Amino acid sequence: MNNQEIEALLDKASRAIVLAEKTFEDSGLDFAAGRLYYAMFYIARALLLEKGLRRFTKHKAVHSAFGQCFSKTKVLDSKYHRWLINAFDKRVQGDYEAFSALTTEDIVEMIAQAREFLETARKYLLQTGTT
Numbered sequence: 001m002n003n004q005e006i007e008a009l010l011d012k013a014s015r016a017i018v019l020a021e022k023t024f025e026d027s028g029l030d031f032a033a034g035r036l037y038y039a040m041f042y043i044a045r046a047l048l049l050e051k052g053l054r055r056f057t058k059h060k061a062v063h064s065a066f067g068q069c070f071s072k073t074k075v076l077d078s079k080y081h082r083w084l085i086n087a088f089d090k091r092v093q094g095d096y097e098a099f100s101a102l103t104t105e106d107i108v109e110m111i112a113q114a115r116e117f118l119e120t121a122r123k124y125l126l127q128t129g130t131t
Contacts (some may be wrong), residue, residue, distance in 0.1 A: 002049065007047055009043070009049070010042070016036070016038050017114050029094065029104070030093075032109060032111075033094040033107060034094055036111060036113075037085055038091075039114045039118070040083060040114055041084070041088075043121045044060060044063070046063055047070060063081070076120060080120065087110055090102060
């Protein structure tokens with residue numbers, strides 16, 4: 001486990017949320033969704049690092065490991081796993097669809113979810129003595 005790497009990922013998540021909010025203000029729903037997904041992805045990776053898990057070659061492997069280590073074990077509420085997967089789907093929609101159906105409400109909800117996920121991760125890592 002590398003505390004510096006965990007902190008760097010959480011900082012990156014925080015910066016991604018801020019960037020998403022700025023992008024969203026400029027009517028960039030698709031791009032905001034991408035940044036918000038990556039914020040949640042960085043948070044999940046930071047939490048997995050705390051468990052000593054670091055070698056992932058695909059995003060879905062991170063999703064799966066996060067679900068196994070944190071949702072199924074009830075270490076964290078399973079909603080965070082669901083939010084991560086939903087954010088991935090919205091990022092894919094925003095990145096690859098010519099005309100995405102993302103709405104302002106989607107992005108507002110994702111911002112709130114990413115912020116809560118980050119806060120929960122920080123509290124958890126503080127309790128474990130990691131950060």
